[in-house]
Amino acid sequence: GPPSGRLRSIRESTLEGLxxxxxxxxxxxxxxxxxxxxxxxxxxxxxxxESV
Known part of the structure; x- marks a missing residue:
């Protein structure tokens, strides 16, 4: 599948870790x-x- 789902999960786990x-x-x-x-x-x- 598209890598966006995997990137999202990596980002979420990174944010959780932070x-x-x-x-x-x-x-x-x-x-x-x-x-x-x-x-x-x-x-x-x-x-x-709004865009950040």
Missing amino acids: DTAARKGKHGGRPPVITDDMLQTVLRRRSGG
Whole structure:
């Protein structure tokens, strides 16, 4: 089948891993570049139909 489905699952698992790491307070030794406020703004824009 098309690779898009596989790419999507890889991306989702990557996002899940990042989310889990963030909850544990691990950010590769660096502070997160994307703050919660930024993330919420992006999610709101995406759900609102705007291009990011």
